[in-house]
Structures are given as structure tokens and as C-alpha cells.
Amino acid sequence: MIADVSTMAALWWAVILSGLYHGVNPGMGWPLAVSAALMEGKPRALPKALGLLALGHFLAMLAILLPFSMMLILVAWQVEIRVAAGLLVIAMGIYLVINRRHPRILARVHPARLALWSFLAANAHGAGLMLVPLFLGLCAVDADAGHQAAGDLMRGNIPTAFLVASVHTAAMTAAGGVIAVIIYFWLGLRFLSKTWFNLDLVWALSLIIVGAFGIYSALQHSS
Amino acid sequence: MNLRPDPTFHASAKLAMQAPVETYGFTVMLSPDGSQSDGIAVIDLDPSSKTYGEIVHQVIVPYKGDEFHHFGWNACSSSLSPLTGHAFLERRYLIVPGIRSSRIYVIDVKDPLKAKIHKTIEPEEIFAKTGYSRPHTIHCGPEGIYVSTLGGGGPDGTDGPPGIFIMDCETFDIIGQYEMDRGEQDKHYDFWWNLPQDYMVSSEWGLPPQFENGIVAEDLLSNKYGHKIHFWDLRARKNVQTIDLGENHQMALEIRPAHDPTKSYGFCGVVVDTTNLQGAIFTWWRGDDGKWQAKKTITIDPVPADADDLPELLKGFGAVPPLVTDIDLSLDDKYLYVACWGLGEMHQYDVSDPMNPVLAGKVELGGIVAHHKHPNGKDFAYGPQMVEVSRDGKRVYWTNSLYSTWDDQFYPNDKGGQMVMARNEGGNFALDQDFYVDFPEGYRAHQIRLEGGDCSTDSFCYPNV
Numbered sequence: 001m002i003a004d005v006s007t008m009a010a011l012w013w014a015v016i017l018s019g020l021y022h023g024v025n026p027g028m029g030w031p032l033a034v035s036a037a038l039m040e041g042k043p044r045a046l047p048k049a050l051g052l053l054a055l056g057h058f059l060a061m062l063a064i065l066l067p068f069s070m071m072l073i074l075v076a077w078q079v080e081i082r083v084a085a086g087l088l089v090i091a092m093g094i095y096l097v098i099n100r101r102h103p104r105i106l107a108r109v110h111p112a113r114l115a116l117w118s119f120l121a122a123n124a125h126g127a128g129l130m131l132v133p134l135f136l137g138l139c140a141v142d143a144d145a146g147h148q149a150a151g152d153l154m155r156g157n158i159p160t161a162f163l164v165a166s167v168h169t170a171a172m173t174a175a176g177g178v179i180a181v182i183i184y185f186w187l188g189l190r191f192l193s194k195t196w197f198n199l200d201l202v203w204a205l206s207l208i209i210v211g212a213f214g215i216y217s218a219l220q221h222s223s
Numbered sequence: 224m225n226l227r228p229d230p231t232f233h234a235s236a237k238l239a240m241q242a243p244v245e246t247y248g249f250t251v252m253l254s255p256d257g258s259q260s261d262g263i264a265v266i267d268l269d270p271s272s273k274t275y276g277e278i279v280h281q282v283i284v285p286y287k288g289d290e291f292h293h294f295g296w297n298a299c300s301s302s303l304s305p306l307t308g309h310a311f312l313e314r315r316y317l318i319v320p321g322i323r324s325s326r327i328y329v330i331d332v333k334d335p336l337k338a339k340i341h342k343t344i345e346p347e348e349i350f351a352k353t354g355y356s357r358p359h360t361i362h363c364g365p366e367g368i369y370v371s372t373l374g375g376g377g378p379d380g381t382d383g384p385p386g387i388f389i390m391d392c393e394t395f396d397i398i399g400q401y402e403m404d405r406g407e408q409d410k411h412y413d414f415w416w417n418l419p420q421d422y423m424v425s426s427e428w429g430l431p432p433q434f435e436n437g438i439v440a441e442d443l444l445s446n447k448y449g450h451k452i453h454f455w456d457l458r459a460r461k462n463v464q465t466i467d468l469g470e471n472h473q474m475a476l477e478i479r480p481a482h483d484p485t486k487s488y489g490f491c492g493v494v495v496d497t498t499n500l501q502g503a504i505f506t507w508w509r510g511d512d513g514k515w516q517a518k519k520t521i522t523i524d525p526v527p528a529d530a531d532d533l534p535e536l537l538k539g540f541g542a543v544p545p546l547v548t549d550i551d552l553s554l555d556d557k558y559l560y561v562a563c564w565g566l567g568e569m570h571q572y573d574v575s576d577p578m579n580p581v582l583a584g585k586v587e588l589g590g591i592v593a594h595h596k597h598p599n600g601k602d603f604a605y606g607p608q609m610v611e612v613s614r615d616g617k618r619v620y621w622t623n624s625l626y627s628t629w630d631d632q633f634y635p636n637d638k639g640g641q642m643v644m645a646r647n648e649g650g651n652f653a654l655d656q657d658f659y660v661d662f663p664e665g666y667r668a669h670q671i672r673l674e675g676g677d678c679s680t681d682s683f684c685y686p687n688v
Contacts, residue, residue, distance in 0.1 A: 026305070026310070029305070031303075031305035032305040032306065034305070035684060035685055039419050039484065039686060041686075100224065102307070102309060104366055104367075106306065107306070107307045107365035107366040107458070108365075108458050109458065110421055110458055111418075111419055111458075112421075117306060189234040189235050189238060189685050189688060190234070190238055192234045192303070192685070193227075193232060193233075193303055193310065194227075196227065196228050196310050196311075197226060197227065198225065198227070198310075198311040200224075200311075
């Protein structure tokens with residue numbers, strides 16, 4: 001049980017860290033919050049934009065996590081599901097390593113539709129997938145706590161999906177928000193481009209690492 | 224791909240103005256009769272250099288008869304768009320179209336002194352993938368590189384309307400037509416936009432048979448050249464409103480939106496008003512009801528002249544029309560430079576109040592009748608034409624050729640190409656006596672691009688603060 005508690009804590013920390021990581025990535029939208037506040041000439045446009053970006057990101061996480069929480073009813077196949085999910089995440093990472101092009105669909109979104117943009121940007125970059133191995137790990141630890149019926153499991157997993165998406169999105173919004181606020185109120189636009197790093201490769205490698213971790217922990221769990 | 228944004232990308236126009244000044248310029252070298260290959264001249268603009276004001280390198284292309292005219296960068300400050308994030312592109316390649324051949328060259332200018340052709344896109348590919356011909360203006364934006372064209376399909380470019388096509392900003396592959404709903408747009412010339420406000424404005428010159436073999440006087444006098452400007456929902460790729468400036472306002476060419484994206488106005492130059500030979504500038508803006516409007520805010524009068532001093536084309540009019548052929552707006556949205564190619568004048572208007580421009584300065588050089596000499600005592604062929612303003616607004620460069628066949632009609636006795644520079648400092652707008660680039664024998668000069676961006680290149684995604 002003690003091992004489970006520490007595993008659980010580690011996984012929750014990973015959920016938070018992944019949120020901070022997504023948040024500082026300009027590709028997840030914090031520059032839009034700066035731009036919205038400057039374009040409208042009102043500081044209050046900044047939290048509004050952050051809220052819309054958070055909504056889009058949250059929905060993108062749920063769109064990925066909920067199908068997996070449903071699948072976990074198949075308790076007997078849990079290890080296989082976790083391995084398959086890990087492979088999927090690795091595949092997305094490899095795809096992003098090979099295809100370093102930016103998704104053109106984002107260029108068609110109207111600048112005012114921030115939630116839609118955020119939803120599409122998160123999906124296009126596989127942001128939701130990055131959470132899947134963590135989420136499945138949390139569900140597995142939960143399931144170990146007792147031998148539950150499928151119905152109970154599902155009732156347990158869906159709230160976990162919401163909780164993971166919420167915690168992750170909150171961390172993301174906090175990280176992106178802090179950068180946006182510092183740039184908007186103190187540093188100014190000159191620092192906007194200075195804070196941008198090309199994270200494309202690091203991002204893709206993160207997916208591969210998280211996917212590999214998912215497979216490793218699934219197999220370890222089963223042995 | 225860079226790991227950090229290219230240092231020549233600026234979040235706002237104000238930051239671009241504060242950036243280091245240009246040390247190189249790139250100018251079109253045009254062989255008007257196609258006897259030599261066209262090229263791009265690399266000009267040293269660093270005053271501390273021994274070769275300041277000289278052509279220090281030439282990229283001469285392998286084909287002849289391309290007719291270079293306008294060109295642009297593969298990437299600009301629009302790459303810092305928070306929505307489309309191509310922040311790690313390099314501003315490294317010039318996209319140079321031939322408006323007669325429909326061929327496009329991508330020239331690598333990473334080291335300006337060793338600039339070379341990186342890729343050539345053959346006309347057949349452009350015809351097949353876009354249905355357009357005669358590529359012209361280049362801007363980089365949300366979906367890649369946007370290229371306006373002057374012709375549709377078919378040998379004379381009249382099979383279908385001209386429009387804009389998109390190129391991939393990394394591979395330079397032709398993606399296809401931009402327009403999904405072009406409305407009544409059937410001619411094309413320039414275009415530019417406001418990225419955060421998501422609108423685009425485009426203008427009209429004429430169809431290829433109306434310009435390729437010279438200006439068609441009957442078409443001009445019967446008002447058959449373009450006289451409309453079109454407003455587009457940029458990302459929906461839809462023409463949402465067309466404003467007819469009046470059919471007498473022939474050839475609505477350059478579109479210059481305010482650089483600060485919080486502003487919803489800009490300017491358009493009209494070459495000639497056929498009722499009185501005036502040149503004109505229209506200010507266009509978005510009203511409170513969201514509808515676009517346009518109003519003539521500058522007129523420039525023709526100057527009476529003796530028929531004996533005039534070319535065949537103008538003898539019947541007894542006057543020199545100003546011929547407003549190019550305009551350029553400084554990055555602080557304060558000065559609009561207006562080339563009066565017929566008169567031989569470059570006007571500087573203070574457009575701080577865009578509805579009430581005030582003439583702030585004027586330089587006289589060349590001209591159909593006036594033939595003003597440069598302060599260094601040399602002649603200047605034709606008149607001031609393609610104008611480019613340095614990012615800091617202190618140096619205004621221009622060349623003299625309009626278009627091969629048109630130069631010969633309006634200035635039958637002139638030849639050659641020059642690039643000059645005027646300084647705008649301390650409220651004084653005057654030619655720099657020492658800057659005078661004479662182009663090699665047989666070449667004319669057209670559009671200028673400045674290293675690191677200039678006033679008709681970069682689109683900014685954040686306001687001036």
C-alpha cells in the first residue's frame with residue numbers, strides 16, 4: 001500500500017508537471033493572451049483569453065482521456081490496453097519527430113475563437129496523449145485498492161479522467177498565465193520572442209518517453 | 224529551423240523601428256528587352272563600408288525574359304503570430320517571380336555576398352496547381368507564403384480571373400488557390416492584411432493584354448483598367464465587400480494598411496483619374512457598423528506642358544499626369560511616400576490623421592518634362608517609382624523603372640536604371656548627394672527589399688505599446 005501511495009503521488013506530480021510544461025510552451029497559447037489584452041487595450045482581456053484557452057485545452061484532454069476510461073472496463077485486458085496506449089503515444093512522438101511541419105488547420109481558425117484554437121492546437125500536438133499513460137497508471141493504482149466490479153471501476157475512472165484533465169489544465173493555465181502576465185505588465189513585447197524556444201523536438205521526445213514509461217509500468221504492474 | 228525566433232522578427236512595428244538598421248539592399252535588375260537574364264543586385268548600404276552604395280554581388284538567373292518586378296521574403300514578423308507560430312523559420316530566402324514568364328526563383332541570401340538560387344519553380348507547375356499566371360506580390364502569412372498573380376489561365380492569361388495562391392513556407396511547394404469565394408473580383412494587383420483583425424484588402428491593375436505589350440490607351444480612356452478594392456475575410460478566404468472607387472479612378476495599385484494592428488485603416492494609390500489626369504490616394508477604413516468605406520484624401524494635379532515635350536501617348540492632353548505608381552507607409556504610420564512617376568517627384572505626406580493628409584516634403588528628380596537632375600549633377604532616368612522606406616523611417620530608397628513596355632511609352636528617350644536615397648531627418652526630406660547606384664548597362668531597376676525587412680514587407684501581430 002505504501003508503494004501504491006508513493007506511486008500515486010508521483011503520478012499526480014507528473015500530471016502537474018506536464019501541465020506546467022504545456023503551459024510554458026508558446027504553442028499552447030500564452031502569447032494569445034498577451035496579444036488579446038494588447039489588442040483590446042484592457043488588462044482584463046488577459047484572464048478572459050486564458051480562460052478560453054484553458055477551456056479548449058481541458059476539452060482536448062477529456063476528448064482523449066474519456067475513451068480510455070471507458071476501455072478500462074475491460075479489466076482483463078488492462079495490461080494490453082496500457083501497452084497499446086503507450087505504443088500509440090510513442091507512435092505520435094515518432095510522427096512528430098519525422099514530420100516537423102506545423103498543422104495548417106490552425107491557420108484557418110479565426111483569431112477570436114480561442115477555445116477552438118486551443119482545442120485543435122492541443123490535439124494536433126498530441127498534448128492529450130501525453131497524459132494517457134499517467135492517467136492509466138492512476139486508474140491501475142486505484143483498481144488495486146480493491147477488487148471492484150466493472151460498474152464501480154467506470155464510476156471511478158471517469159471522475160479520475162475529469163480530475164486529471166482539471167489538474168493538468170490548471171497547472172498549464174498557471175504556468176502560461178504567469179509568463180503572459182509578466183510579459184504584459186513588466187517585461188514588454190521585446191521579451192515575447194526572447195522567451196520562445198523551439199520545443200518541437202523536445203516535445204516529440206517527451207511523448208516517446210511518456211509512452212515508454214506507460215509500457216514499462218504496465219508490464220511491471222502485471223508481473 | 225532555428226531554436227530561437229529569427230532576430231529580424233519583431234512583435235510590433237515599434238520594435239522593428241528600434242532594431243539595427245539595414246546593411247544590405249536587394250534590388251531587381253530587369254533586362255527590359257529580354258536580351259540579358261534578369262537578376263537581383265545586392266547593394267551595400269553600410270555607410271562605414273568601403274563599398275557603400277555599390278552593387279557588391281549579382282544573382283543572375285539562367286533564363287531570359289522572366290521580367291522581374293516585385294518580390295518578397297519567405298518569412299517575416301508575421302511568423303511571431305500567436306496563432307500560427309512559425310517562429311523558428313529563418314528570414315533567409317527571397318521569393319522572386321517573373322511576371323512575364325510565370326517562373327519563380329527562390330534565392331538564398333543568408334550570406335548576401337554569396338546569394339544564390341536555391342530553387343526554381345517552373346511556370347507549368349504554377350499553371351497546373353493554381354490556374355493562375357504572372358505571379359507578382361509576395362507576403363508571408365498564416366497559411367504560408369501568399370503570392371498575388373496578374374493573370375488567369377491560357378496563353379494570354381484571360382482564361383479565368385487572376386488571384387492569390389499559397390506556397391508552403393518551408394518546402395516552397397505550391398499548395399493551390401487561396402480564394403474560396405472571390406465575389407466580383409476579376410482583376411488583381413496588390414494585397415495586404417491585418418492579421419489579428421483577420422482582414423485582407425486587394426486591388427486591381429488590369430488583365431495581361433492590357434499591360435504586357437504596353438498601356439492600351441483606348442482601354443484607359445474607356446475606363447477598362449481596375450478601379451475597385453476588395454475586402455476579404457482572411458481566414459475564411461472570402462470576399463466580404465467590394466468598393467468601387469469610381470471607374471474614372473484607373474488602376475488602383477498599392478495597398479498600404481496601417482502597420483499597428485489595432486488600427487483599421489490604410490491607403491490605396493490610384494495611378495490616374497481619367498477625367499482630369501490627377502493622381503489620387505484613397506484612405507479606406509472600417510466604420511463603426513463594421514462596413515468598409517473609402518474616401519479620396521489626396522489629389523495631385525497634372526502639370527501643363529507643350530505637346531512637343533510630350534511622348535506620343537500624352538501629346539493630345541497637353542499636360543503631364545502625376546502617375547501615382549507606388550506608395551509606401553513608414554512603420555510608425557506617420558509618413559506616406561507617394562511616387563509621382565510622370566512628374567518626377569516623390570511626395571512625403573504626414574498621415575498622422577489618415578483622413579487629412581498634409582504634404583510635408585517633396586523631392587524632385589527626373590520626370591517626363593521636368594528632367595530634374597540629381598544633386599550630384601547626374602541625370603535620373605524616368606521618374607521616382609518603386610519606393611522603400613527603412614525600418615527606422617530615416618532613409619527612403621527608390622528606383623525608376625515602372626514596367627518594361629510602359630517605360631518606353633512614357634519615356635521613349637530614356638534608358639538605364641538608378642537607385643537613390645533621400646534622408647528624412649530633423650523635419651527635412653532631401654536626397655542624399657552621395658548615394659546614387661547606377662545599374663549595369665542594359666538593366667533597369669525595380670523593387671527594393673532591405674535586409675531584415677522594410678516598410679512593405681513585415682506584418683505585425685501585436686500593437687505598438
